[in-house]
Amino acid sequence: MCTASGNEDDHIGNEVSAGAAYRSLRILAAATWALTGPATAADLTATEPSDATGRGSNVFQHYCAICHGTSADGDGRAAKLYDPRPANLKASRATDAYKELIIRRGGLHVGRSGFMPAWEQELTGMETRDVVAYLRSIVVK
Amino acid sequence: MIKHLAVVLAIACSGIAECAEFEVGQVNKEFTVTELKVKVGDTVSFKNNDPFAHNIFSLSDAKSFDLGAYQFGQMRKVVFDNAGTVEVECALHPGMKMTISVTK
Numbered sequence: 001m002c003t004a005s006g007n008e009d010d011h012i013g014n015e016v017s018a019g020a021a022y023r024s025l026r027i028l029a030a031a032t033w034a035l036t037g038p039a040t041a042a043d044l045t046a047t048e049p050s051d052a053t054g055r056g057s058n059v060f061q062h063y064c065a066i067c068h069g070t071s072a073d074g075d076g077r078a079a080k081l082y083d084p085r086p087a088n089l090k091a092s093r094a095t096d097a098y099k100e101l102i103i104r105r106g107g108l109h110v111g112r113s114g115f116m117p118a119w120e121q122e123l124t125g126m127e128t129r130d131v132v133a134y135l136r137s138i139v140v141k
Numbered sequence: 142m143i144k145h146l147a148v149v150l151a152i153a154c155s156g157i158a159e160c161a162e163f164e165v166g167q168v169n170k171e172f173t174v175t176e177l178k179v180k181v182g183d184t185v186s187f188k189n190n191d192p193f194a195h196n197i198f199s200l201s202d203a204k205s206f207d208l209g210a211y212q213f214g215q216m217r218k219v220v221f222d223n224a225g226t227v228e229v230e231c232a233l234h235p236g237m238k239m240t241i242s243v244t245k
Contacts, residue, residue, distance in 0.1 A: 062235060078200055078232070081207050106210070117210040121193040122233050 056134030059127050063119070072138055082115050090140045099132045164216075165239065166190045167197070172229070172239040179221055181245050188216040196232040203227050203243055 049055050061070060067086040069075040074088040092099070101109070103123070107116030119128065162184040166173035168191060179185065187197050189211055197217065198207040203225025208217040210233065221227065221243045231237035 063233075066232065066235070078198065078207075081198065081200065081205060114209060115207060117194065117196050117233055119233070 052130045052133035053137045054134075055127075056130035056132070059123065059131050060134050063123070064131070067115075072135070082113065084113055086116075089135050090138050092135065092139060096132050096136060099135055100128055103128050103131060160184065162186060162218075164188055167195045167231070167237070170231075170234045170237055172237060175239045176242070177239065178242045178244065181222060181224055181243055182220065183243075184218050184220050185241065186216050186218045189213055194233060195237075197229060198232055199227050199229050201225065201227040204241075207232075 049058065060068075060072065065072075065076055067076040067078045067082070068089055069079070069086075072089040074086045076086060079085050094102075098110070102112065102116060104118065104120040106118030107113040109118070123131070160182045161180065163177060163179060164186045165177065165188070167187065167189050170191065173190075177185065187195075187208060189195050190213065192213050194210040194212050196208065196210040199205055203223045204219065204221055204227045206219055208219070211217055221241065224243050224245050227241040227243060229239045229241060
């Protein structure tokens with residue numbers, strides 16, 4: 001169940017924000033789905049995904065797609081600002097640990113572009129791991 | 142919430158015309174002003190007043206920029222050197238948006 005482990009959430013920062021409200025709604029939706037189950041396929045898409053890949057996709061589209069693109073191919077609408085361009089994540093051969101590190105600490109921390117910001121103040125630990133799970137699922141083998 | 146007013150500081154530019162400088166804060170994942178009108182040559186200072194980083198950028202034709210991520214208390218300045226409408230966003234907080242109208 002997607003949000004069963006509250007102790008996995010090691011969110012940094014004390015801000016009360018739209019992001020926090022968004023996460024609360026996701027937890028509520030997930031709990032409702034778990035109790036009632038989906039009546040139709042449309043219900044599934046309308047509620048919180050129960051798997052890390054699905055949740056990670058949502059986080060990716062909300063925060064990452066602006067640079068990395070909705071298809072994670074590095075062609076987001078902001079990509080034109082950057083040289084080097086944002087990474088094509090479908091072609092990434094990096095390990096999950098590396099991906100988690102660069103997401104949390106940013107590009108400079110791993111010797112890459114400083115335009116990749118550090119997300120650890122904005123994304124919870126669970127959200128970061130979900131994004132990594134999503135990125136693993138989209139790699140073109 | 143009482144919005145902070147943009148602070149206008151009139152300074153003398155190196156040219157003949159006088160240029161102004163405006164300050165726009167980032168507070169609670171929002172810009173302290175959502176619409177700002179400036180003249181060509183004016184400067185806008187983006188100051189982070191939140192306890193976490195912001196990454197302000199724009200993709201607008203009139204002025205595109207990326208200020209990079211910066212922390213509480215830090216400020217980044219942008220000179221608006223072309224007329225037009227500039228849509229300003231934050232890469233870390235997709236809901237943060239403001240518009241700067243630049244006129245001659």
